[in-house]
Amino acid sequence: MPASWKGKNINIVFEGVMTDAEVKINGRLAGAKHQGAFYAFKYNISQLLNYGKENLLEVKVDKHSSNKSVNAAEREADYWIFGGIFRPVWLEILPQTYIDNISIDAKADGGFRTKATIHGKQNKLNIKIFDKQGKLVAEKESAADNEREYTLKIKEPALWSSEFPNLYKAVYTLSSGGKAVHTVEKKFGFRTVEVKQRDGIYVNGVKMKFKGVNRHSFRPETGRTTSYQNSVEDVLLIKEMNMNAVRMSHYPPDAHFLDVCDSLGLYVIDELAGWHGHYDTPTGSLRVKEMVEHDRNHPSIVIWANGNEGGSNPELDQLFGRYDLQNRVVIHPWQLHNGIETQHYRQYNYGVGNFDNGREIVMPTEFLHGWFDGGHGAGLEDYWNKMWNNPLSAGGFLWDFADQGVVRKDKKDSLDTDKHRGADGIVGPHHEKEGSFFTIKEVWSPIFMERREIAAGFDGRFNIENRYHFTNANSCTYTWKLKRIGLKEEKVLEGLIQAPDIAPVVRDSYRYRYLQTGTFMMYYI
Numbered sequence: 001m002p003a004s005w006k007g008k009n010i011n012i013v014f015e016g017v018m019t020d021a022e023v024k025i026n027g028r029l030a031g032a033k034h035q036g037a038f039y040a041f042k043y044n045i046s047q048l049l050n051y052g053k054e055n056l057l058e059v060k061v062d063k064h065s066s067n068k069s070v071n072a073a074e075r076e077a078d079y080w081i082f083g084g085i086f087r088p089v090w091l092e093i094l095p096q097t098y099i100d101n102i103s104i105d106a107k108a109d110g111g112f113r114t115k116a117t118i119h120g121k122q123n124k125l126n127i128k129i130f131d132k133q134g135k136l137v138a139e140k141e142s143a144a145d146n147e148r149e150y151t152l153k154i155k156e157p158a159l160w161s162s163e164f165p166n167l168y169k170a171v172y173t174l175s176s177g178g179k180a181v182h183t184v185e186k187k188f189g190f191r192t193v194e195v196k197q198r199d200g201i202y203v204n205g206v207k208m209k210f211k212g213v214n215r216h217s218f219r220p221e222t223g224r225t226t227s228y229q230n231s232v233e234d235v236l237l238i239k240e241m242n243m244n245a246v247r248m249s250h251y252p253p254d255a256h257f258l259d260v261c262d263s264l265g266l267y268v269i270d271e272l273a274g275w276h277g278h279y280d281t282p283t284g285s286l287r288v289k290e291m292v293e294h295d296r297n298h299p300s301i302v303i304w305a306n307g308n309e310g311g312s313n314p315e316l317d318q319l320f321g322r323y324d325l326q327n328r329v330v331i332h333p334w335q336l337h338n339g340i341e342t343q344h345y346r347q348y349n350y351g352v353g354n355f356d357n358g359r360e361i362v363m364p365t366e367f368l369h370g371w372f373d374g375g376h377g378a379g380l381e382d383y384w385n386k387m388w389n390n391p392l393s394a395g396g397f398l399w400d401f402a403d404q405g406v407v408r409k410d411k412k413d414s415l416d417t418d419k420h421r422g423a424d425g426i427v428g429p430h431h432e433k434e435g436s437f438f439t440i441k442e443v444w445s446p447i448f449m450e451r452r453e454i455a456a457g458f459d460g461r462f463n464i465e466n467r468y469h470f471t472n473a474n475s476c477t478y479t480w481k482l483k484r485i486g487l488k489e490e491k492v493l494e495g496l497i498q499a500p501d502i503a504p505v506v507r508d509s510y511r512y513r514y515l516q517t518g519t520f521m522m523y524y525i
Helices: 068-075 228-240 255-265 281-295 314-323 348-357 380-389 435-443 518-524
Strands: 009-014 020-025 041-044 057-062 089-094 098-106 111-119 124-130 136-143 149-153 168-176 179-188 193-196 200-203 210-215 245-248 267-272 301-306 395-398 406-408 414-416 447-449 461-466 478-483 492-497 512-515
Touching (some): 068 281, 098 168, 245 395, 255 267
Parallel strands (some): 210 395
Antiparallel strands (some): 406 414, 478 492
């Protein structure tokens, strides 16, 4: 520890330890044992350090928790169970006067609310908001009061959505005696999320159809330890399948995954751990606080999930809103809760009957399990036709993104998927594209082309439908190719089509027609 750090506030931060962690500095406990694998936690170790000298850091990790409810929520689930320090550990160096615990609520109308915790002697807090070009768009300076709410307003903000992930930056500067002593930057997005009972889930006033997938933090060589580059790879593959949403199954992800969802555009369900077992209320209360405070300013997060498949503790529900200034809706996956029916793996007739005869919003947080259908794409089109056209459907989330195969050093570096149990992904363990990848991409295409037979009477017209939520069809590029299949010398014609002006979907599906080019029509006739 440099001698110059003496007098500062020094925290040691753990982003994730499986499962119980006891931390000592120079033989002295840094704080209470932390229980729960997927949550960031920190200790102020300023008084335990020897400055200008070497210090001894010891972390004792118990793979299985001494708290039975933690094991029930995290270690008795249907996924690979590991142990150890699997996410970054770092030091946070802060002045005596500093700002933390920032919470942001930025609405689609340009309204900006924020709260923060102020430590030490201070007199002013300056807040500046910059757009993505770095232009200052709003500023406010006020007396720095602890837990005070500050408000700003900007005109006509560029809104955040999965299609247009516009990000802004808020810069908080705390001053004391006229001198800036601490500055914090936070990225955020202007967007409004609403749940309208017996209607749907709205983002920026537009009714959503979530085309989603469940995603584990996982790589064959590194288990649950992943990198920023891994997160970019995952999000790009998910979006390449024309998906717009992802569910964190069944625990909060690395911070960098949420950063990438913010910047590239995916709606996120962020989930407290639990699977047929849940945290007891005292333990779960701390885990909710850690998860929400760590993740709440990400605009990509539109829904919180309290556990999964019988792993929800209802006593924790009210805590999400306590720490979330946006007060996002809380769901119980596999259950009906807060007017959203999320039951998993309904038989087709039963599930469709719920659309036709039910009253609640229907959004299965898991459907078309990769174990059973021989490929996620096998039955998706039938389900999606019903989901797309029914006003009670908010879409759904496929199970799951990638096969979970572990490289076994004890078995000659072979890939172990625990037989059929881990081989339930759309893509392979190293994200190899399989048949379902291409089927899903076609079924979930935001530009939908109605099937037509090329027969007598065909006039060159195709019916197309814009299934984007915010994007005009003329933002896309359209090309065509005409091939004669089965001949040795395949004759090909190709060309560009003028982009049709079709507004994005506003509520449910609307159909439009577009006349193809004369060359294309004449050749085919």
